[in-house]
Amino acid sequence: MAQLRPLCGALRFEFLMQVRRPALWIGTLLLSLFLFKSFSDFYLTARYPTVYQSLGSWAGFVARFFPIAAGLLLADRYARDGKTRVDALLVTSPTSTGARLFGKYIGSSLATVVPVLVIYLVGITLILAYWRDAAALPEALGIFIAVNVTGILFVGAFSIACTTVLWPVLYQFLFIGYWFWANFLNPHLGIPTLDGTLLTPSGDFILAGLFPDTVLNIGAYHGPHIPVAQGVESLALLLGCALAVQGAAWGWLAWRQNQQNHQ
Amino acid sequence: MMSLSRMRYELRLLGIGAVLLPLGVVAIYLGFSLMVHVGTLRQGGSPDWADYQMARGLLALLENGCSLAAGLLAAAVVHPDPMLETHLSLPTSYRATMCWRLGAMSVWALAVAAATAWIVVGTDHWIVPVDQPLAQLTWLTPILWYIGLGALLTLLLRSRVASSAILGMAWIAQFLFKNTFLHSQTLVRVYPFLTEELIPGITRANAPLWYAAWVQNRFILLAMAVAMLTVASILLGRNEALLSAES
Numbered sequence: 375m376a377q378l379r380p381l382c383g384a385l386r387f388e389f390l391m392q393v394r395r396p397a398l399w400i401g402t403l404l405l406s407l408f409l410f411k412s413f414s415d416f417y418l419t420a421r422y423p424t425v426y427q428s429l430g431s432w433a434g435f436v437a438r439f440f441p442i443a444a445g446l447l448l449a450d451r452y453a454r455d456g457k458t459r460v461d462a463l464l465v466t467s468p469t470s471t472g473a474r475l476f477g478k479y480i481g482s483s484l485a486t487v488v489p490v491l492v493i494y495l496v497g498i499t500l501i502l503a504y505w506r507d508a509a510a511l512p513e514a515l516g517i518f519i520a521v522n523v524t525g526i527l528f529v530g531a532f533s534i535a536c537t538t539v540l541w542p543v544l545y546q547f548l549f550i551g552y553w554f555w556a557n558f559l560n561p562h563l564g565i566p567t568l569d570g571t572l573l574t575p576s577g578d579f580i581l582a583g584l585f586p587d588t589v590l591n592i593g594a595y596h597g598p599h600i601p602v603a604q605g606v607e608s609l610a611l612l613l614g615c616a617l618a619v620q621g622a623a624w625g626w627l628a629w630r631q632n633q634q635n636h637q
Numbered sequence: 638m639m640s641l642s643r644m645r646y647e648l649r650l651l652g653i654g655a656v657l658l659p660l661g662v663v664a665i666y667l668g669f670s671l672m673v674h675v676g677t678l679r680q681g682g683s684p685d686w687a688d689y690q691m692a693r694g695l696l697a698l699l700e701n702g703c704s705l706a707a708g709l710l711a712a713a714v715v716h717p718d719p720m721l722e723t724h725l726s727l728p729t730s731y732r733a734t735m736c737w738r739l740g741a742m743s744v745w746a747l748a749v750a751a752a753t754a755w756i757v758v759g760t761d762h763w764i765v766p767v768d769q770p771l772a773q774l775t776w777l778t779p780i781l782w783y784i785g786l787g788a789l790l791t792l793l794l795r796s797r798v799a800s801s802a803i804l805g806m807a808w809i810a811q812f813l814f815k816n817t818f819l820h821s822q823t824l825v826r827v828y829p830f831l832t833e834e835l836i837p838g839i840t841r842a843n844a845p846l847w848y849a850a851w852v853q854n855r856f857i858l859l860a861m862a863v864a865m866l867t868v869a870s871i872l873l874g875r876n877e878a879l880l881s882a883e884s
Contacts, residue, residue, distance in 0.1 A: 400794055401802030405810060412817065442809050446802040457719075541654040543713045543801075544661070547706050550805045551665065558812060565672045 380469035384477025392451070392485035402443045402489040409439075413497065418504045422590060425505035426513065430581060430588025432497045433517045436490065437525050438557055438576040444486045445529035445549045449542045451482045452534050471631060472624045475534070479620055483530030487523055494518055517585055521577035524612050528575050529553075531616035535623035572608040573615070579608035647738060655710055655742055659749040662706045663698060670694025692762040693836065699754055699776035700833050701808070707746035708783030708804045714742050715788045715869065716797040717879055725876050732873040739869075743784050750776045765832055766841045767851070774855040779829040782858045785865030792872040825850065826857050 392398060416435075422428040452475075455461040464474060498514045529549070536545050556568040557576045572579050582589045583605015670691045677687040715735055718724060724731050754776055757763050765772050783804065790800035811818065811830055818828040825831065831854050839847045872878065 395796075397794065397796040397799035397802070400796075401799040401806075404803055405806045408810075439806070439809065439813065442805050443802045446805045447798055449801075450798045541652075543709050544654055544658055546801050546805065547658060547662070547709055550705060550808060554809060554812070558809075565669055565676065 377470050377473040380467075381473040381477045384469065384474050385481035388451070388478045388481030389485045390481075392447075392482040393488055395447075398447055398486060399489055401447055402440065402486075402493070406493050409493075410496070413500060417497065417501055424587070425501065425507045425510045426585075426587045427590040428501050428505070429498065429510055429514050429517065430585060431590060432501060433494070433514070433521055433588070434576070434578070434581060436494050436497070436518075437521045437581075440490045440493065440522075441525045441529045441575065442550065442553050444483070444490065444526045445533045445553070446546050447486055448482055448530045448533035449537050449546050449549070451478055452537045453542050465631065471627045475624050475627060476620060479531060479534045482534070483527055486530065487526050490522060490526065491518065494522065513585065513588075517581065517588065520584055520609060521580050524580065524609055525575055525577055528612045528616050531619050535619045538623050538627055572604065572611050574608070575612065577608070577612070580605050580612075583608065647734070648741060651714065651738060651742060655714070656745065658706050658710060659703060659746045662702045663749060663753055666694060666698030666702045670698070688762070689764065689837075692757075692764045693833075695753075695757050695762050696764060696775070696833055696836065699750060699757070700779055701811075701830050703746065703750040703753070703776060704779035704783040704829065705804070705808050707743065707780045708787035708808075709801055710742050710746065710787070711739060711784040712787035712791045712797050712800040712804060714738050715791050715873065721879060725880075730874070731876065731879070732870065735873050736870055739784075739788060743781075746784070747777070747780060750780055764836060766839060766844070767848070771852070774859070775832045778855045778858045778862070781862035782829055782865075785862040785869065788869040789865040789872075792869050795878070826854050827861070828854065829858060 417428055417432050422431065455464065498511070502508055502510060502514075533545070533549065536549075540548075553575075555565075557574065559565060559567040559569050568574055570578075579600055582600035583602050586600070673694050674687045674691040677690045678684065682690070715738075718731075718735075721731070724734065751773075754763075754773060758769070763772070765775050767775075786807075787800055787804055790803055791797050794800055794803075811828065815828075815830075815834055818824045819834060828834070831851060835847055835851065839851075
């Protein structure tokens with residue numbers, strides 16, 4: 375409980391540092407210009423019988439595409455402390471390693487959600503204006519929290535934890551490869567993949583399980599009906615993995631600190 | 638002329654990661670290609686079909702795997718040196734040092750890809766129906782394009798991480814929007830992974846349908862890579878701009 379205030383402080387500072395970075399906004403928004411150029415061809419068409427299915431398709435795309443930027447933009451957050459030589463200074467503060475790590479994770483991940491939310495809301499506004507149906511807005515926000523925020527918290531946990539061990543450039547390559555492997559690879563190709571499982575990070579099961587009215591074409595790699603329980607299970611598994619990897623990073627950093635103290 | 642000891646020092650500064658990353662990419666893609674080979678045989682496919690599927694995996698390694706790794710490395714290499722201010726006060730120009738580092742990294746990435754391509758050709762897994770040596774533009778062009786893009790974005794945006802994020806999103810977008818690229822007369826000319834997406838529909842027999850577009854695509858991308866590297870080299874000489882980069 376004594377570490378709650380330092381954790382909140384770390385969270386607040388990391389959030390503000392990340393949200394003010396031009397790199398965050400440029401990295402996320404630059405390719406979106408290309409995306410919105412053909413937005414109407416993809417989402418404002420008669421292909422979708424209802425506004426909810428159009429929203430679901432847009433949310434699914436955002437959940438597949440933007441966590442890449444989030445994961446890459448969060449990969450330098452831990453390494454930055456070493457590069458700016460503040461890590462040694464932070465060790466001397468009364469804040470524990472865990473509070474600093476967790477505050478950094480939550481703060482910078484939530485800040486990375488902000489530009490994605492902006493892009494998502496622009497898309498939602500265009501869809502709702504096309505259908506002239508503002509009643510779907512609460513569901514659109516619910517989808518964003520359940521699917522998109524979960525996805526970013528999942529990749530953010532790995533980006534911060536893995537770069538405590540790995541060189542950020544190596545991690546970034548592995549992360550892009552992982553994202554392709556876990557979200558776009560056909561499971562029938564002969565290569566084991568997370569695609570089509572409850573651990574699919576783009577949240578196919580969460581979307582189909584918790585918001586069944588949004589699904590037009592049931593995902594190619596899962597059955598025609600996803601029960602609510604499987605949606606909840608997928609969400610809990612993704613967040614559970616994020617917490618587990620943060621816990622592992624905390625243990626590793628505490629052990630390393632302990633070793634340094636004994637030298 | 639750079640002395641031998643300075644060269645050794647610069648290579649050490651590049652780090653072991655820059656040396657190992659291209660090799661790691663080859664190992665990862667090779668592993669996945671072998672898995673596809675085994676998976677195809679298990680699903681009852683013929684050995685020839687399994688070999689063909691593996692060859693497609695090796696083509697993916699050469700065209701998109703090596704290029705992404707090289708682009709991310711280039712984005713990291715041109716990021717301002719921690720001793721930038723000190724370096725700017727030295728008689729050796731900062732641009733010369735950074736161009737040397739970028740060159741060394743590029744030569745290594747290209748050497749790994751060239752050795753891989755040589756083995757692929759030697760083991761009869763080369764499936765691009767274009768005469769040698771022109772066929773080697775399959776990997777040479779996207780690697781140079783990604784190196785140019787990675788370096789240029791880091792210098793223009795003054796941020797390595799923004800550059801990496803855009804490279805990563807562009808890499809995934811090139812798969813996600815492949816139909817948009819392939820069906821647009823303009824975008825198909827600048828699509829770095831054209832070979833991989835044209836296969837298996839292209840053969841020597843139907844060359845009039847695709848050959849000219851493929852060659853045009855490779856040379857346009859090559860020209861873009863040269864242009865991007867030239868602009869990057871000019872930006873490396875703008876000392877005041879370099880000093881305000883993001884940490």
